[in-house]
Amino acid sequence: MSEDGKAFHIVSVDDEVEIGALIKRYFEKHGLPVSTCASAAEFRDLAASRPVDIALLDINMPGEDGLSIARDLVKRGTCGIIFLTADNDDVDKIVGLELGADDYITKPFNPRELLARTRALMRRLSKDGEDASATLGSEIAIGTARLNLDTRRLFDAEGKEIPLTAMEYDLLAAFARHPNQILSRDRLLDLAHGKEDKAFDRSIDTRIVRLRKKIEVDPAHPRAIRTVRGMGYRFCPGEG
Numbered sequence: 001m002s003e004d005g006k007a008f009h010i011v012s013v014d015d016e017v018e019i020g021a022l023i024k025r026y027f028e029k030h031g032l033p034v035s036t037c038a039s040a041a042e043f044r045d046l047a048a049s050r051p052v053d054i055a056l057l058d059i060n061m062p063g064e065d066g067l068s069i070a071r072d073l074v075k076r077g078t079c080g081i082i083f084l085t086a087d088n089d090d091v092d093k094i095v096g097l098e099l100g101a102d103d104y105i106t107k108p109f110n111p112r113e114l115l116a117r118t119r120a121l122m123r124r125l126s127k128d129g130e131d132a133s134a135t136l137g138s139e140i141a142i143g144t145a146r147l148n149l150d151t152r153r154l155f156d157a158e159g160k161e162i163p164l165t166a167m168e169y170d171l172l173a174a175f176a177r178h179p180n181q182i183l184s185r186d187r188l189l190d191l192a193h194g195k196e197d198k199a200f201d202r203s204i205d206t207r208i209v210r211l212r213k214k215i216e217v218d219p220a221h222p223r224a225i226r227t228v229r230g231m232g233y234r235f236c237p238g239e240g
Helices: 017-029 040-049 066-077 090-099 111-126 130-136 167-178 185-195 203-214
Strands: 010-013 034-037 054-058 082-086 103-107 137-141 146-149 154-155 224-227 231-236
Touching: 010 040, 017 034, 017 111, 017 224, 034 040, 034 090, 054 066, 054 111, 054 146, 082 111, 103 111, 103 137, 111 167, 130 167, 137 167, 137 231, 146 167, 146 203, 167 203, 167 231, 185 231, 203 224
Parallel strands: 010 034, 010 054, 054 082, 082 103
Antiparallel strands: 137 146, 146 154, 224 231
């Protein structure tokens, strides 16, 4: 259960049954119930009967892998994702982040670190954007899209929702609160994820690339979120 009292449904998906059992045992020892699945098929059956809030996905599984599961979850835009990857799977890590995963951890892992990362993601998913909406109003234009700070949702010009991960929303909200300011990567980590998460996030640049694809007319030549060489990024209101 999160700090605001919300009960999260956390699911571990790993074909190595002993890893799922380890996660379940350790998390439940610390007050977080976990469901376990040994395949994508089991996960889909479970998700059909009970919504999943956070998925801990092993990338490399026989048959349908964690990346395939993640693609479906990101399309729905309602589930936090943490990937479990092998030590040498740099390509899979990058692909996972580009798909929209919130975080990743390499195997073998310390269950204490996985628990800390999961709790950090729970805090991000629990944010309601009240502070931002009090000063900025419920919506703000960012590039070609509109960010609703009350509901934490992004919409295109036709009103269709654009799926966002928790980290992507946090980054957009950070830019919205600091228009026309140059924000370094470290500053973005402080604003978007909190200092306690700094050691866990290695992907600001990757996430901004993803965000540009969602809000820019031409992501290769961004106008709304601009790169300031050697310094960081700047959100330019009215551009897109």
